[in-house]
Amino acid sequence: MTKNYFSSDFKLGILGGGQLGKMLLYETRKFDIYTRVMDASSEAPCRIACNEFIQGDLLDFESVYNFGKDVDLLTIEIENVNVEALEKLEEEGITVYPQPRVLRTIQNKARQKLFYVDHNLPTAPFSRFAYSSEIRESIAHGGLSFPFVWKSAQFGYDGKGVKVVRSEKDLENLPNVECIAEELIDFENELAVIVARNADGEEKAYPVVEMEFHPEANQVEYVICPARIPDAVARKAQDVALKVSRELHHVGLLAVEMFQTRDNEILINEMAPRPHNSGHYSIEASYTNQFEQHIRAILNLPLGNTESKVAGIMVNLVGAEGYTGNVVYENIDEILQLDGVVPHIYGKKETRPFRKMGHVTIVNQDVDKAREIAETVKKKIRVISN
């Protein structure tokens, strides 16, 4: 029987109205699926292009519960939501994807790491601390040594809540919260694989992407698909991601970030149960972009082909240092002359240093040519203020 989501009474709720939601809405508009979106900000990107926009606190039980109780299906575009409310909605028969138990596993980094260990999934060794202050004791007793990666257990977005600790000095100013200390991996590459899974259990993995990071700001500079790594390593990475996906048994997308060690082993870094920055290249490069795929997965429609039509490289557009104010995308007209270049402007009116303002995707038959053009793009375009 045909599932009648299209131009019908079916209502999809989306918690979170940011950039990921905005890109999900391209797909719901393409399929004419009715959407209700909630976000804390009245200026949220999703406030236009959805059918109903509700301003509300995603972390508040009542707001989330009331938002979700009369939609047909509920999803998220950000993990920082009130999970108790989702659990209650699920009990009451509302379909929630990703499932609340998936969010529980992922939201707390200590619990997430334990999940990997419990399911024999490869990840860097770590210790969990109820408070950051316990770390000094552990170091004093030889239980922990420099350097290591400190991560707050709860929340943490886009580089905050993560710090490389190389000495006692780096311990100063750490918030005194539940945290983990992970072994610092001397990695060859940072990789990501997105896995889609629908309610029937159909699964598809995207190709492995390679992520080049900005050393200081801990933000991704280039996402390259396909990753320029040996086939055997790529297969290993996909296998690990698929294994995580099967053990987690999520519905929707799962973005698995991994390290490729110097010995070509794969270690899981983190995962996110939603469309992901590492998948934005898919809008122009893939047969099925990640946003359409997430919609297919949560609606239990057949999954689409995850292969690439062409190579794709994504460059993040972040606010240049030294500029705060109304944004100007300097030289954007010059980069538009380059072959295969597509800018995405997120719509934030104000720029400030390192603020994620957009991205540019460069597509080409040849990944090395794409990488050259991507570098030109990165050098030319500047996100400044007037």
Place this chain on the structure above:
Amino acid sequence: MTKNYFSSDFKLGILGGGQLGKMLLYETRKFDIYTRVMDASSEAPCRIACNEFIQGDLLDFESVYNFGKDVDLLTIEIENVNVEALEKLEEEGITVYPQPRVLRTIQNKARQKLFYVDHNLPTAPFSRFAYSSEIRESIAHGGLSFPFVWKSAQFGYDGKGVKVVRSEKDLENLPNVECIAEELIDFENELAVIVARNADGEEKAYPVVEMEFHPEANQVEYVICPARIPDAVARKAQDVALKVSRELHHVGLLAVEMFQTRDNEILINEMAPRPHNSGHYSIEASYTNQFEQHIRAILNLPLGNTESKVAGIMVNLVGAEGYTGNVVYENIDEILQLDGVVPHIYGKKETRPFRKMGHVTIVNQDVDKAREIAETVKKKIRVISN
């Protein structure tokens, strides 16, 4: 100097809020360009996803003039607009693309045909009549013979206002209006080429597409890119389209529909100064989709690569005969299983026979494989009512 259209005070006005406008808005949202849209219907697809929606009559002078007088640039997604108002706005310094003179040339089919003749552009022979009643006289005096194609000079959309006249009987019930009678061409193929031109005169042509028509309803069934025709014919078609574009000196897109005769000559059928049904395949198949290209062209940004990443075939979704009411897309979940299939649901709640309700694009490395899958799609999916 960087043209600051992005996340700025720049306002783009779009006359017409239908499906073409809806797809233009994906691009303005991608670039965060502020949009104001006008349409006669309060249920217009564009009413969400634009920044300001105005309900108003596109054919009314005051409505169009008031709409356009405080935007920075004005464009259209439908030719049926009040051109006097656009001329006044242009006089007063508002940039209007396509230019009002282009709309004048195109809106009246007799004037359009004369343009081709005056500029030595190949087109089927024709006669112009102030009233359809004059046709009988012309036939009686031997100035015109059956069969021919009758077309009303003013307006006419999607098959209406066009009729093949094979006998006296077919002349009955023709509206008694200004019209043309064109020689009926026994064509090998119907082709289309979209040409983009920006204000600096940069021009780019898309590949030639082939259009298969439904014999009775006079609507396109399949749009195939690349057209399966000899290279020499394709080059000829592109040359003709580029020549029209240069003679017309439009800004924005120009879709040129042509016949390939049995002798492999090219004859121009019609043109439209906006994104076009024959270009929808470009969303999934081209390096730069036609909607983004139109935006680039009218903003005088560099044009994007018009080449294809993969072959693309578009199938129109039209209401099945015998069904009127709330739409149901029967078997849409089955076609979603097929490789490279992307449905676009326009969002009209009610279906009726032959109503254009959406389209499906099938992409594949191989155009023949795409054509097979497209046929399966066409056989499976039915636009019915519940």
